[in-house]
Amino acid sequence: MRLSDDFSRNAQRLDALLGVGRSFDVVSRDFFAGRRRCRLYTIDGYGDSAVLERVMSHLMSLSSTVEAQTVQEFVDRFVGFAQADAEDDLERAVTAVLTGKTLLLAEGLAGGVLLDAKQFPARGVEEPASGKVLRGAHDGFIETLTVNAALLRRRIRDPRLTLEGHQISERSRADVALCYLEHKVDRDLLEELRRKLDAIDVRSVSMGQESIAEAMMKPQWWNPFPNVRYTERPDVATACIMEGSVVLLTDNSPAAMILPTGFFDFVQEANDFCFPPLIGSYLRLLRCAVFLLTLFITPLWYALVKTSGAQGALHFLAIAEDYEVPLLVQLLFAEFIVDLIKLTSLNTPPVFSNSFSMIGALVLGDFAVQAHWLVPEVLAYMAFVAIANFAQPSYELGYAFKLLRLMLLLLVGAFDWAGFALGCAVIVVLLATNRPIAGKGYLYPLLPFDGRALRELLVRRPISRENT
Numbered sequence: 001m002r003l004s005d006d007f008s009r010n011a012q013r014l015d016a017l018l019g020v021g022r023s024f025d026v027v028s029r030d031f032f033a034g035r036r037r038c039r040l041y042t043i044d045g046y047g048d049s050a051v052l053e054r055v056m057s058h059l060m061s062l063s064s065t066v067e068a069q070t071v072q073e074f075v076d077r078f079v080g081f082a083q084a085d086a087e088d089d090l091e092r093a094v095t096a097v098l099t100g101k102t103l104l105l106a107e108g109l110a111g112g113v114l115l116d117a118k119q120f121p122a123r124g125v126e127e128p129a130s131g132k133v134l135r136g137a138h139d140g141f142i143e144t145l146t147v148n149a150a151l152l153r154r155r156i157r158d159p160r161l162t163l164e165g166h167q168i169s170e171r172s173r174a175d176v177a178l179c180y181l182e183h184k185v186d187r188d189l190l191e192e193l194r195r196k197l198d199a200i201d202v203r204s205v206s207m208g209q210e211s212i213a214e215a216m217m218k219p220q221w222w223n224p225f226p227n228v229r230y231t232e233r234p235d236v237a238t239a240c241i242m243e244g245s246v247v248l249l250t251d252n253s254p255a256a257m258i259l260p261t262g263f264f265d266f267v268q269e270a271n272d273f274c275f276p277p278l279i280g281s282y283l284r285l286l287r288c289a290v291f292l293l294t295l296f297i298t299p300l301w302y303a304l305v306k307t308s309g310a311q312g313a314l315h316f317l318a319i320a321e322d323y324e325v326p327l328l329v330q331l332l333f334a335e336f337i338v339d340l341i342k343l344t345s346l347n348t349p350p351v352f353s354n355s356f357s358m359i360g361a362l363v364l365g366d367f368a369v370q371a372h373w374l375v376p377e378v379l380a381y382m383a384f385v386a387i388a389n390f391a392q393p394s395y396e397l398g399y400a401f402k403l404l405r406l407m408l409l410l411l412v413g414a415f416d417w418a419g420f421a422l423g424c425a426v427i428v429v430l431l432a433t434n435r436p437i438a439g440k441g442y443l444y445p446l447l448p449f450d451g452r453a454l455r456e457l458l459v460r461r462p463i464s465r466e467n468t
Contacts, residue, residue, distance in 0.1 A: 260439025280460030
């Protein structure tokens with residue numbers, strides 16, 4: 001539907017669509033530019049008052065008749081604000097106002113002028129709670145898309161850096177941006193991501209990047225491995241863009257999606273690049289070892305104890321005292337306690353969270369041992385697992401390991417070593433069949449095999465012209 005040259009009709013339609021008089025934060029202001037009637041529409045809290053005041057003062061100071069045949073001519077001759085565009089589509093004009101722009105109607109012109117004088121409420125760009133580094137930058141993405149884009153531009157001063165804007169679906173109209181380097185990006189990957197974004201048709205993306213990620217991928221509810229790697233650090237997003245990846249920024253979300261994402265991408269962390277290559281490689285290999293221990297240490301220990309394998313050289317793994325509660329129930333109960341403490345810490349006010357977690361762990365652990373619910377060995381192994389989960393920055397991967405660890409415990413409890421082997425086979429199948437949003441495959445560079453890429457993921461190389 002188009003805006004006509006009938007000023008009164010345009011104003012009535014926009015008043016009804018935007019809710020002027022119905023919503024207190026929708027502001028309309030009538031004034032004259034020369035002898036031409038004008039009306040301004042904006043959302044209170046979005047528009048930059050200083051910019052709008054200057055634009056209106058200039059237009060109201062025009063004493064002669066404002067001669068213009070088209071909206072574009074009106075913009076070119078009388079609007080001094082740089083970010084001003086003509087718009088004659090009613091639906092696009094309403095959407096622009098709701099996303100923070102200001103609409104200017106002028107009498108006798110078939111259309112309106114969109115002024116990009118946004119001033120969103122935003123918090124500071126402090127370092128995110130997850131992904132802290134000892135050295136390096138201490139800023140982070142926030143919930144405002146334009147600020148996040150500026151953080152990338154500040155680090156990549158290359159004209160080939162492209163921030164390609166999209167709006168998700170005809171109903172939600174959420175703003176997202178694909179960020180990539182023109183000469184480095186895989187064109188097939190970029191086209192695939194564009195198609196997936198254009199195909200999204202959801203009512204709401206209220207949960208930000210997670211809603212978009214689920215809308216872009218095929219349903220795989222049975223596979224716990226994450227298909228997307230998130231970061232709130234601009235330097236991490238910058239490094240991925242420089243290496244040819246695509247970063248997807250979402251308005252109202254501080255987390256950037258890094259695409260494509262494979263399983264081996266999770267072994268990298270920003271701290272690896274804050275130290276010399278030898279120390280960075282050590283930290284990365286240590287993280288890989290912790291990954292394996294987190295997944296297998298309790299099922300493997302349970303299998304050894306259950307099948308009387310903790311003898312001879314492995315006698316130190318045996319349980320020294322008698323217990324009445326089955327060992328499998330103890331391990332599952334300990335897993336439950338760890339998650340319970342995490343949830344209570346998350347929902348407890350910051351003033352009390354640390355002390356509450358410590359008291360809860362001490363009281364529950366000591367009471368469980370004294371009441372013979374748990375043996376000390378179970379608490380020791382579960383404490384290691386709980387700590388080791390924080391050695392990697394992805395919460396999604398941590399919970400994927402947790403679910404797979406529970407599966408291994410149940411299979412070992414049912415089938416002993418055969419169950420352990422079956423569980424390992426299931427994990428391999430889940431990894432091999434996981435379908436990422438885009439890219440060469442979830443197990444790349446192992447499948448398809450690329451020795452150089454795999455070596456660069458597992459070993460931190462010195463910074464060079466070819467390696468960013």
